[in-house]
Amino acid sequence: MKKYLAILKMQVINNLAYPGDFLGRSVSIAVFLFIFAGLWQTTYIIAGTASINGLTFANMMWYLMMAETIELGRPRTNRIISEQVKNGEVAYILSKPYNFVLYHFSFGLGDGLMRIVINILVGILVTWLLAGPPPSLLGWGMALITMVGAWILHFCMMALIGLAAFVVEETNSFELIYQKFVFVLGGMMLPLDLFPQWLQEIVRVLPFPYMMYAPARLFVKPEFDLFLQMLAGQWFWVGVLVVLLALAYRGSEKVLTVNGG
């Protein structure tokens, strides 16, 4: 276990090697939040109401802040695996005594933690200015707990896509398709509460809401029933995807061809 912690730590140190670049990336969350604030302010004014399907403007902004933090902090494992397959670095990764998938988990988490922390800090600052004070401590607690499962789900999906690189090398297009599913069905652009009832019911049987909607919604409206329901669904999907990932890894190991042989 120690080795995976060491890899995580190494990636944190690696991010600190270029503090300027690292801080620069945090600007994007501020830009997104300003744009969303403009859009939703207009929407609420045109609708002439203080709350849409139970969500106020402030709720909406804090929801989006949490969703953006997760999107920007999710692992980029597929891109890293693609890159390593293309430049042959994967040969080193595979010739060390650790599990390839867990290596990428630690590597991605080291990266993700740094980005999540900086995005939450910048996000709080900007959202507080635009929409008023943040949700209650209970909201924070539920959001942070469900973020763990959400991050793991994202990791499994990105790693599954990344393993495809062993066969096709380039996986960006798969990631784009996946990202659009999360944007729409995961409730990143729009909380699921605003979807028509029938669509909500379909979406809830898919893994996507657990990756984005769960922590963001519980953050602004912490409800105990929903929390348990979301946790259960989340870890059910974690189980499914971990099994899929393990199977996919076993299969892909055999077809791997290292470039430059």
Place this chain on the structure above:
Amino acid sequence: MTAIEVNQLTRAFQSKRKAAGLAASARALFQPEYNTVEAVRGISFRMEAGELLGFIGPNGAGKSTTIKMLTGILHPSSGGARVLGFTPWKEREKLAFQIGTVFGQRPQLWYHLPAIDTFLLFGKIYELDDRETQKRIDLLAEAFEIRDLLETPVRKLSLGQRMRCEVAASLLHRPKLILLDEPSIGLDVVAKQHIRDAIRRMNQEEGVGVLLTSHDAGDLEALCKRVIIVNHGQIVYEDKVSNLKRKHLTTKLVEVRYAEEVPANFRLDGVEILKVGRYGVKLRFDTDQTAVDSVLAHLSGVGELVDITISDPPLEEVIAKIYREAAPASS
């Protein structure tokens, strides 16, 4: 004890084939055609523990593919191999504790961080305790003369400095065997010498076996006792380096300088004259066909000798000759 045993190892790759142009590209979308390339074709050899074995061949000969199968990264198409008692592609993680690897063209050190950070990380990955890691770092820092480089970000090191750190890193966990794939590629003479000295030292002191691929015959001469030459995925030559020289270095190069002018019609039977200058001659002959003493006797008969140099052709030429002789008619 045997470190590596390879039996009829074969690896084929499928690669897409496409003619030039747009129409062919469109056709390839629907009816892709594949070429099967046999990178390694039934290689068998043994390597003893602690041996320094050179594995050389031209680009595309199958050297790296073989190394990747021996580390367990690639599954072979057929055939078998045991490395330190493990079947590499089945027991990759267990084997990884016992071997070190360097792929010369790719960095394993974290590029933006000082090498010391990677060394410490490797200590954790190979499950060494912190004191042991520190002791190894001290020893390797001295053997590879990298003490002053360890705290500089890797991206700021020269290629030669970086390679010394790379090879040192691969030895951190006291492997029984290291597989070095082109460790001297792109290095200047001094840097090559540095790396070779350190590798030889670690081999002598710790008994670590070294399997080294290279297309630099200098690495072979300086480091290896035995050599395997591969071409087109097959072993074309396997022997001691000293035998390689004895059997194949049969031509000699001779340069002579005289006190007086060389006669313009200078000739010598059974000898190839490369150059006739005003006071000197350069020639080449095969010791199997022309006796050395008859050549020397003739040369000293021409005039008063001031200087004479007799040398072997570079090993590279010898190896190139072996490649040519072994080239299969089919390819």
